[in-house]
Amino acid sequence: MPPLRTRSVSRSPAIDVFKFGGASLADAAAVRHAIELILEPRPTRVVTVVSALAGVTDALLAIAESARAGDIDAVDEQVTKLQKRHAAVAVGIIGNARVRTRLLRELDEAFEELRMLGHGVASLRELTPRTRDFLLVRGEQLSARLVVAGLLARGAKAEYVEAATLIRTDGVFGGAFPDLLATDREVRAQLLPLLKRRVLPVVPGFVGGTTDGALVTLGRGGSDLTATVLGRSLRAQRITLWKDVPGLMTTDPRLVPTARIVPQLNVREAAELAYYGAKVLHPRALIPLARVRVPVFVRPFADPAAPGTEISVRHTLTRYPVKALSIVRSQSLVTVTGNGMLGVPGIAARTFAALQQAGISVTLISQASSEHSICLCVPAERGAEARVALEKAFALELSRRELEGMDVQRGMATLAVVGLGMAGSPGIASRMFTSLSTAGVNIVAIAQGSSELNISVVIAEPDAEVAAQAVHDEFQLDKIGGGGLREEDRLDVVLMGVGLIGRELLRMLPRVRRRVKPTIVGLIDRSGFVFEPDGLTARQLASYAKAKESGGSLATMSGGHKGTAAEAVAYIGTHALARPVLVDVTAHETLPAIRAAILANMDIVMANKRPLSAPRAEVESLRALAAKHGSRLLHETTVGAGLPVMDSYAKLVETGDKVLRIEGCTSGTLGFLLTEIGKGRPFSESLRDAMSRGFTEPDPRDDLSGMDVARKALILARMMGFGGDLKDVTVESLVPVAYRSMPLPKFLATLAQQDAAWAERFAAATKQGRVLRYVLNASPRKVEVGLRAVPLTHPLAGLRGTDNQIVFTTMRYREHPLVITGPGAGPAVTAAGVLNDILQLTPS
Numbered sequence: 001m002p003p004l005r006t007r008s009v010s011r012s013p014a015i016d017v018f019k020f021g022g023a024s025l026a027d028a029a030a031v032r033h034a035i036e037l038i039l040e041p042r043p044t045r046v047v048t049v050v051s052a053l054a055g056v057t058d059a060l061l062a063i064a065e066s067a068r069a070g071d072i073d074a075v076d077e078q079v080t081k082l083q084k085r086h087a088a089v090a091v092g093i094i095g096n097a098r099v100r101t102r103l104l105r106e107l108d109e110a111f112e113e114l115r116m117l118g119h120g121v122a123s124l125r126e127l128t129p130r131t132r133d134f135l136l137v138r139g140e141q142l143s144a145r146l147v148v149a150g151l152l153a154r155g156a157k158a159e160y161v162e163a164a165t166l167i168r169t170d171g172v173f174g175g176a177f178p179d180l181l182a183t184d185r186e187v188r189a190q191l192l193p194l195l196k197r198r199v200l201p202v203v204p205g206f207v208g209g210t211t212d213g214a215l216v217t218l219g220r221g222g223s224d225l226t227a228t229v230l231g232r233s234l235r236a237q238r239i240t241l242w243k244d245v246p247g248l249m250t251t252d253p254r255l256v257p258t259a260r261i262v263p264q265l266n267v268r269e270a271a272e273l274a275y276y277g278a279k280v281l282h283p284r285a286l287i288p289l290a291r292v293r294v295p296v297f298v299r300p301f302a303d304p305a306a307p308g309t310e311i312s313v314r315h316t317l318t319r320y321p322v323k324a325l326s327i328v329r330s331q332s333l334v335t336v337t338g339n340g341m342l343g344v345p346g347i348a349a350r351t352f353a354a355l356q357q358a359g360i361s362v363t364l365i366s367q368a369s370s371e372h373s374i375c376l377c378v379p380a381e382r383g384a385e386a387r388v389a390l391e392k393a394f395a396l397e398l399s400r401r402e403l404e405g406m407d408v409q410r411g412m413a414t415l416a417v418v419g420l421g422m423a424g425s426p427g428i429a430s431r432m433f434t435s436l437s438t439a440g441v442n443i444v445a446i447a448q449g450s451s452e453l454n455i456s457v458v459i460a461e462p463d464a465e466v467a468a469q470a471v472h473d474e475f476q477l478d479k480i481g482g483g484g485l486r487e488e489d490r491l492d493v494v495l496m497g498v499g500l501i502g503r504e505l506l507r508m509l510p511r512v513r514r515r516v517k518p519t520i521v522g523l524i525d526r527s528g529f530v531f532e533p534d535g536l537t538a539r540q541l542a543s544y545a546k547a548k549e550s551g552g553s554l555a556t557m558s559g560g561h562k563g564t565a566a567e568a569v570a571y572i573g574t575h576a577l578a579r580p581v582l583v584d585v586t587a588h589e590t591l592p593a594i595r596a597a598i599l600a601n602m603d604i605v606m607a608n609k610r611p612l613s614a615p616r617a618e619v620e621s622l623r624a625l626a627a628k629h630g631s632r633l634l635h636e637t638t639v640g641a642g643l644p645v646m647d648s649y650a651k652l653v654e655t656g657d658k659v660l661r662i663e664g665c666t667s668g669t670l671g672f673l674l675t676e677i678g679k680g681r682p683f684s685e686s687l688r689d690a691m692s693r694g695f696t697e698p699d700p701r702d703d704l705s706g707m708d709v710a711r712k713a714l715i716l717a718r719m720m721g722f723g724g725d726l727k728d729v730t731v732e733s734l735v736p737v738a739y740r741s742m743p744l745p746k747f748l749a750t751l752a753q754q755d756a757a758w759a760e761r762f763a764a765a766t767k768q769g770r771v772l773r774y775v776l777n778a779s780p781r782k783v784e785v786g787l788r789a790v791p792l793t794h795p796l797a798g799l800r801g802t803d804n805q806i807v808f809t810t811m812r813y814r815e816h817p818l819v820i821t822g823p824g825a826g827p828a829v830t831a832a833g834v835l836n837d838i839l840q841l842t843p844s
Helices: 028-039 056-068 072-093 097-124 129-136 138-153 180-196 222-234 267-275 283-289 347-357 380-393 395-399 420-424 428-438 461-474 500-511 538-549 565-572 591-599 616-629 645-654 668-678 683-692 707-719 744-749 751-767 827-840
Strands: 015-020 045-050 158-160 200-204 207-209 215-217 238-243 264-266 296-300 309-312 324-337 364-367 373-379 405-418 445-448 454-460 491-496 518-524 528-531 581-584 603-606 659-665 770-778 783-791 803-810 818-823
Touching: 015 028, 015 222, 028 045, 028 072, 028 138, 045 138, 045 180, 045 222, 056 072, 056 097, 056 129, 056 138, 072 097, 072 138, 097 129, 097 138, 129 138, 129 215, 138 158, 138 200, 180 200, 180 222, 200 222, 222 238, 222 283, 264 267, 267 283, 267 309, 267 324, 267 405, 324 380, 324 461, 347 373, 347 380, 364 445, 364 454, 373 380, 380 395, 380 405, 405 461, 428 454, 428 461, 454 461, 491 500, 491 565, 500 518, 500 538, 500 827, 518 538, 518 565, 528 565, 565 591, 581 591, 581 827, 591 603, 591 616, 603 827, 645 659, 645 707, 645 803, 645 818, 659 707, 668 683, 668 751, 668 770, 668 803, 683 751, 707 770, 707 783, 744 751, 751 770, 751 783
Parallel strands: 015 045, 015 238, 045 200, 158 200, 238 296, 264 309, 491 518, 491 581, 581 603
Antiparallel strands: 207 215, 296 309, 324 373, 324 405, 364 373, 405 454, 445 454, 518 528, 659 770, 659 803, 770 783, 803 818
């Protein structure tokens, strides 16, 4: 299912940048899958960035260390092992013998060069940063050659482009950063001509070039950085990072099992999370996008249809001031204290300078307003070094006792909560601290920037799991990727079915007089869906309703997506919704969609009878699933439209009564038809009138067959304990056999041929002092529906027009049955009943 559209800033031709990490290129099968994704038909043109095959960079590092140690035998053994692995992938992805032979020859030459390079290092027993980078980039270069060959073998136009000629850098070996302006010029000059010729460029990630033409690596997260730099330079429509994870999570699922995928993050939020340990993305990779509106999507390689996480300049999920939290383990808290710090300028600067000279990274800083102490978090293994570096820097102050000392607390962890909405939401810090206090977690240090994008606390490492769970629960982050957020002023409705009833419901909703008004966030039809997590506007809803009334389909409308109902619900369910409700007003088989909604923690409102009249095992499974997930199933309108049939049954049973039998006329369509014929109108004229008023299904035989009433009867009978299925219901069809399979236009053209037979039926009933009604009769043992001639004294004889009537015979109401009568057909009546069910789910 495609992600929600983001406004594009791309130029023609529209461009996608794909990046495949090492885990996505683990073996021949994975490389073939990557090639399929690149070749998938789309309106954009694709630039591909690849990492080395999984584990290859570590293998190259091992070769480098063996060479530095002078172990030529180990170098040869490791190079041969890598060569065999790449050759196996080549054979596995390329069926074309000519292309395969050429590629294997290129691989042989590349690995022979690598072997000689290793021998050269072994001879000198010296490995400079420049040589190390020259050796390491081979992994990405080789995987890019494999992907290009695989594309060529599939008949595509593809070309290897050396990253060193594209990515101009500052020349720092082992961790270079691109010169963005110079890179912009090179990328556009080299890649745009290829794209205009519909060539697929494949670029090694992690690689850049120095001003003198040397190869240099971009450091940790380098392939992601390559992708974002190319996306920036090309003003791509989107950048997709194919990963071995489903997206960015609300926290580490190993700490909190209920962690969810975050559908969308602002670039600043993603950078904060990446800095504080979210290993899916390195913060450096987002720097090129600081001033360019190109969205990044982190998508699961194994499930390309999944939406993953969007990282862009948008600010969504505004109901979540906190979007995610991160835990950094294995920290040491270094505290510099002393009265001599009060009012003395430069103490903090000297502290950080001392740690910088020692090459120690600081992950958190906290200083008391009294300036009596400075707290710093550093990696646990560097804590002792940090103490030594600081004692050396402040030796004079320590000797004068102006500083009390340098305290190092080991076994600490940093917990950071991140969210762009924190700044505008009072009480976030209070809620966080209260949740930690309630969980018994002691806070050692606190840091918060003035932007309030991040609040970080230092805690004891053994408390990390408890702390993460407590904060995750407090901010309801288990709901952020789908399900119901416990908001007091929202109820989000996904409407499945935009026919007569659905459109009438859309007209009714704005008139609801309640503090909490239902908000339509999604519409689904047979073609696909439209979805807006913050709610579709009145103008949008009116536009969609008008287009549907004219015969349009949602998938072809602005903002529409193709997909089955189940796919639509599953996609919508990955987003955070407030008290979500799926409303089914279709007449189709929708059980898969309803199951998907329950799995997304939605409540269900049904006017559709098919799900509850499905085979008994399926219905029982559905109810069990709803019970397991705490989803409520409301279906008042499945039997009596707006009449309180289900509610009355429930109240009878709850008060200790036992229902023995239920009779009734539950088809407003057939009620109207029989009333009109009883007045002397011909059958054909009466049926056409019913159709013009919207009382019938598009094919009126669906009503005349009696199956609609049979489904209602089965639903009622099952409540009383009937163990059968629809096939066990005795049904009398009002459509003669000869008319059942003919095309609808022909059936409608021959309606007059049935007029005489209907006139005879009514004449016979009148002669007996009876009237014709289409009646259901349901009990725990037997269910029947059909045309009956009822005495004039029977309650059903008094029905007129579209009125429905249900007659409950119970232990308490045996002699004088309980009768419920009222309108039973028409979009407005049914929509009102559906709305009543929806309102039962809202706070008053």
